[in-house]
Amino acid sequence: MNSILKRIYEKVLPLVGEGNVADYIPALASVNPNQFGIAIYSNKGECYTIGDAKTPFSIQSISKVFSLTLAMKHYGEGMWKRVGREPSGLPFNSLVQLEYEGGVPRNPFINAGAIVVSDMNQTRFATPHYAMREFVRRLSGNPNIKTDKVVADSEYEHRSRNAAMAYLMKSFDNFDNDVEDVLHNYFSNCALRMNCVDLAKAFGFLANKGYCMINNEQVVSEQQARQINALMATSGLYDEAGTFAYMVGLPGKSGVGGGIVAIVPNQFSICVWSPCLNKVGNSLAGVAALEALSSEIGWSVF
Ligand code: DON
Numbered sequence: 418m419n420s421i422l423k424r425i426y427e428k429v430l431p432l433v434g435e436g437n438v439a440d441y442i443p444a445l446a447s448v449n450p451n452q453f454g455i456a457i458y459s460n461k462g463e464c465y466t467i468g469d470a471k472t473p474f475s476i477q478s479i480s481k482v483f484s485l486t487l488a489m490k491h492y493g494e495g496m497w498k499r500v501g502r503e504p505s506g507l508p509f510n511s512l513v514q515l516e517y518e519g520g521v522p523r524n525p526f527i528n529a530g531a532i533v534v535s536d537m538n539q540t541r542f543a544t545p546h547y548a549m550r551e552f553v554r555r556l557s558g559n560p561n562i563k564t565d566k567v568v569a570d571s572e573y574e575h576r577s578r579n580a581a582m583a584y585l586m587k588s589f590d591n592f593d594n595d596v597e598d599v600l601h602n603y604f605s606n607c608a609l610r611m612n613c614v615d616l617a618k619a620f621g622f623l624a625n626k627g628y629c630m631i632n633n634e635q636v637v638s639e640q641q642a643r644q645i646n647a648l649m650a651t652s653g654l655y656d657e658a659g660t661f662a663y664m665v666g667l668p669g670k671s672g673v674g675g676g677i678v679a680i681v682p683n684q685f686s687i688c689v690w691s692p693c694l695n696k697v698g699n700s701l702a703g704v705a706a707l708e709a710l711s712s713e714i715g716w717s718v719f
């Protein structure tokens with residue numbers, strides 16, 4: 418595995434720095450674009466890394482998988498009245514579909530969907546962001562995972578589009594809590610800083626039938642783990658989900674901090690990171706690294 422990783426790292430390195438870092442959240446614009454790391458965590462507990470795999474970054478939309486997991490644990494099938502399970506085919510922060518479809522977001526990974534899932538977690542937990550941070554610390558075995566307050570505040574200050582979605586959902590009666598409180602927690606979740614190793618480990622339960630080896634905990638049922646993987650495969654990379662399925666063939670979830678996680682069911686959880694994004698907001702070098710890894714090893718689930 419180490420020699421494959423080295424080969425892929427060298428192959429993708431020339432792409433690092435191509436694309437643009439996310440600048441619609443000003444605090445993310447200052448990140449050094451020339452960084453690239455990969456971590457692969459196996460169900461046997463082995464961890465393989467290369468490059469900047471231990472440099473923390475803003476996990477952004479990758480956090481949406483953790484919030485979904487917390488909501489599914491509590492609400493089970495009941496949660497699907499408030500959010501759908503279909504790919505949106507539109508950018509992650511698009512508003513148009515939400516009005517057409519009566520305030521029910523297409524899936525839990527577009528912003529509107531993740532915000533409604535955050536509303537569910539707001540009802541369930543007294544301190545929703547701390548519950549989430551505790552959860553990722555447990556899953557990754559890293560008690561030092563921190564929230565980047567500068568990023569969270571920057572997102573809150575520039576929240577107009579996300580706030581518009583949340584208020585639109587409220588107007589359709591698909592929102593239970595105070596919108597501003599929920600947005601604060603949603604942004605704090607996105608602003609968690611983790612590195613590739615933390616994320617590969619924290620996603621281990623999705624490669625391992627819902628079981629987290631690090632914490633010896635059945636996080637979700639085997640069936641729920643399969644369902645989360647299915648949602649990642651169909652919607653995890655937004656309007657690039659189809660191409661990602663075609664090229665990589667693995668459930669994945671991206672974030673505008675440049676991280677992407679991918680799951681090889683029953684074998685590995687992977688995290689790649691490089692800050693520059695392609696046009697739809699997914700890490701350009703990250704997608705290339707996952708394409709190379711999956712074709713080299715023949716990992717597709719299809
Ligand atoms: O709400 C937002 O726009 C960001 N906090 C998260 C967006 C994101 O990461 C989309 N992913 N590629």
